[in-house]
Amino acid sequence: MSEAIVTDVRTGHHFSTERLESYLEHHQQGFTGPLRIRQFEGGQSNPTFLLESPSGKYVLRKQPPGELLPSAHQVDREYRVMSALAPTNVPVPAMRCLCMDKGVIGANFYVMDYVPSRIFADASLPGVEPEHRKLIYSELARNLAALHSLDPRSLGIGDFGRAGNYFSRQISRWARQYRATETETITSMDKLINWLPDNVPATEKMAVVHGDYRIGNCLIDPIEPAIAAVIDWELSTLGDPLADLGYVYQMYYISTFEFGLGGKSLEQLGIPSQEEFIWEYCQHAGIDRVDNLQFSVIYNLFRLAGISQGVYKRGLEGNASSEIALTFREVVRDYADTAWNMVEAL
Template sequence: MSESAESRQDMFSGTKEVAETHKFEEAKLEQYMQAHVEGFEGPLEVRQFKGGQSNPTYQLVTPGKKYVMRRKPPGKLLPSAHAVDREYKVITALHSIGFPAPKTYCLCEDENIVGTMFYIMDMVEGRVLWDPMLPGFDPQTRRKMYESLAHTMADLHMVDYEKIGLGDFGKPGNYFARQISRWSKQYVASETETIPEMNKLMEWLPEHVPDDSSTSIVHGDYRMDNTVMHPTEPRVVAVLDWELSTLGHPLADFTYSMLQWVMPQIGDGAGVATIATADLASLGIPTLEEYVQLYCERTNRPGIDNLDYYFAFNFFKLAGILQGIVGRVRDGTASSAHAEEQAARVKPLAQTAWKFAQQAGAM
């Protein structure tokens, strides 16, 4: 494992002491869990996960079991952001049909317990892998991990969302228009410098949406480090971080997970790591075309048209997400020590988005 890969894995993996800005009265939480979490037995020890930029995530350790708590961050928040109640709803529904989502225990909307809304779920044991080049594994294992990644996403998009009670989880249709509007508003609300490409994208993207009205559950931020791999086997055992999930367009969701194949070299942070210049054949990692094929075979699609548009949209969306983090640093509500690094990444992401928009016909 290279030094940078090692430090990246170490930087984001595991837990740390709870950050001062995210502390709460632990005795209150223990009392709440005693009453609402079936089988709970204290005493309780609280740690905070290092990874994650948005919703503070805690490891709740008891003598017999570990749990995970996700909560809204304290402080001033953007409208509709940090919807942990929606996360709880989708994870609970998907777990009930055997999809790899953690078992949930409770959603607490009473802000008097830890200061903000939260939910508690199982701690799924396994490996969260932060480097998409998967150092330390042999080519065959890497290949199987990527196959599992593609197949798990395909399985999500094939779920009958009406049947599992998620018919009201979003508005079918007009997904791109709504998403572009959402991330444009977030970008403008969090803006810290003028980026001409973002302004051009906000104008061009809504006018050139592909004509395809497919609808499925979408995760919204699907990538290797938002999954848990089995402790010893090359397969996904849990999908995490459902904050951006809704009903939407499956190809918008899938092509977001493909960004690392075309990502510019702008750092090693979560969501912006790249395999664009890697020797994929020797690593055993599928090419972009092979990854598309893995997904399409599983979802019975003949292929994917309009890739340039989807990449433009997703780089724009990622720039909007990162600008939101920059805005939270400005407002003092960011939940990661690495959040400030995101500021330098917004502009190159916007420029990459515009490059793909131009390949799709933008002038």
């Protein structure tokens, strides 16, 4: 079992408690001060803070300090998609308010309810009974299938992303963002940037996709083997559900980072095998099989390398949410090398 690590607000992330209090008193129903503000460890993209007050405990997510890439750190998209999902069977925290006035704390932000939970950065779920691990992973597959079964238009987010050519557009986007934050030459990354556009699957589907769906972004109920809420929707959009499935599935190939399961004894841990996880997803999604899964894993490893490169660059510039960012240099290379090894094995 693991609880979220909360620290004092770190250097470079401070903002005015008084201005935030005043804003919440006028824009968040039922809020009363005074506020105590602390910062969650992690949240490499959008810094995340615990707000404690007489009216309750809340979580604030804001854009990071420093110069931002145009399409990154759009906290308003997180707020919008979780608000839309509130009445569905995909569990999300309750949204409280969204502020797009940077004059309040120096960045756009939103506030949501705090969800009591366990958090596991380690995908092997240390300290959890094997039978409970199996149930949690079953929920992981079920919630993803539930998300992909929703009609974006009926949720009021039919304009949440562009229609068609999802993989092509995403490959182009992450290639650009990787180049914008590149700090050294990684040959496997250069090869992937050339290979991926020519190998996009011919057919695509359209659904709400999370973009960073994994155990580490699920809040586990404090007692029951159940997912209390899915968080970190910054990368969500409308796209091919295969992208989400390939992203969570890549955990079976990753061994160099804690949210990977590569090289671990899944049977002993009680965690479903690759085949069992896909079967579980298909059962809940009402489909017989998943095509082009290997392409999606390769694409997602490339994308994760691009994201990690941005984290590392922010670490070098001193703008990252955590000092852990400086350890991402080798992570970028590991992801890119793993993806290119898969290409060569096809």
